[in-house]
Amino acid sequence: MEFEQIVYEPGKVARIVFNRPKYLNAQSYQLLAEFDQALAAAVKDPQCGAIVLSGAGRAFCAGHDLGTEEEIRYCTEHGLSVPHDGNLPKKVADMHVWFVQKTLEWRNCPKPTVALVHGYCIYAGWMLAAAMDVVFAAEDTLFLPGLVEYFSVPWDLSPRKAKEILLEHRFITAAEALAYGFVNRTYPADRLEEETLAYAGRVADNYLSAPAWTGTIKAAINHMEDAMGFSAEIEAAYTSFCLMYGLGAHTA
Numbered sequence: 001m002e003f004e005q006i007v008y009e010p011g012k013v014a015r016i017v018f019n020r021p022k023y024l025n026a027q028s029y030q031l032l033a034e035f036d037q038a039l040a041a042a043v044k045d046p047q048c049g050a051i052v053l054s055g056a057g058r059a060f061c062a063g064h065d066l067g068t069e070e071e072i073r074y075c076t077e078h079g080l081s082v083p084h085d086g087n088l089p090k091k092v093a094d095m096h097v098w099f100v101q102k103t104l105e106w107r108n109c110p111k112p113t114v115a116l117v118h119g120y121c122i123y124a125g126w127m128l129a130a131a132m133d134v135v136f137a138a139e140d141t142l143f144l145p146g147l148v149e150y151f152s153v154p155w156d157l158s159p160r161k162a163k164e165i166l167l168e169h170r171f172i173t174a175a176e177a178l179a180y181g182f183v184n185r186t187y188p189a190d191r192l193e194e195e196t197l198a199y200a201g202r203v204a205d206n207y208l209s210a211p212a213w214t215g216t217i218k219a220a221i222n223h224m225e226d227a228m229g230f231s232a233e234i235e236a237a238y239t240s241f242c243l244m245y246g247l248g249a250h251t252a
Helices: 029-044 069-077 088-107 124-131 153-157 159-168 174-180 189-209 211-227 230-247
Strands: 006-009 013-018 050-055 113-117 120-122 134-138 142-144 185-187
Touching: 006 029, 013 029, 013 189, 029 050, 029 069, 029 088, 050 124, 050 189, 088 124, 088 230, 113 124, 113 189, 120 124, 124 153, 134 174, 134 189, 142 174, 153 159, 174 185, 185 189, 189 211, 211 230
Parallel strands: 013 050, 050 113, 113 134, 120 142, 134 185
Antiparallel strands: 006 013
16 A cells, blocks of 8 residues: 555554655645545554554644645545635535544544644644544644634533633643643653654553453543534534635634
8 A cells, every 4th residue: 555645654553644744744635535544454454453643744734735736636636626716515515524524433443543743733633633532742742723624622622721722813832732631641752752652552452452342442432422412513513614614704
């Protein structure tokens, strides 16, 4: 399996690395499609017990690809909405597939997932980190949450804290993200990878020795959130996002 915009390293701890450092790993549709394929490969691999997601270069992910030449070419070739072409209905449909349906699927990946976050984690970067089970971050990471297509921020931070931060529209530090509960652990940048992989290795050992037990833990916790309305509210918030997008309020 060959990829252009990610790196996939199979193993007991499979690694998926966003590999667009020139663009600070901005999420293109191609990157997301390759991520989806790599995640599926890791799930099918009987030797894999955990999956770690990270980014190459200076950032985990700086958000959506807003119209690079690579993105325009890929969208044209694959029948996806082309950035800035004005086809709002097509864009809304494509965004729903990739930024809502797929992200919910990634959240429910049957194997444990860990986001290894450094540098910038902005908007769509937050979405993918939020879809992972556990988030470890470098101490100097900067996060920028917002009203995005997969709007998990109120669940990630608590409703009142989400209001405070989003109304001010500001970056939060890794220390804040840890205190608010979005990040599980922080480490100095030079120790982040080692510590994350060590944790993922222990989780993988547990999964491989008792996959049903480990998988049921994750499924039960996700079901608890869904019983409280998580997935339904993600869908409802997407409708609000599209209304804002269609009115052009995001550019005001």
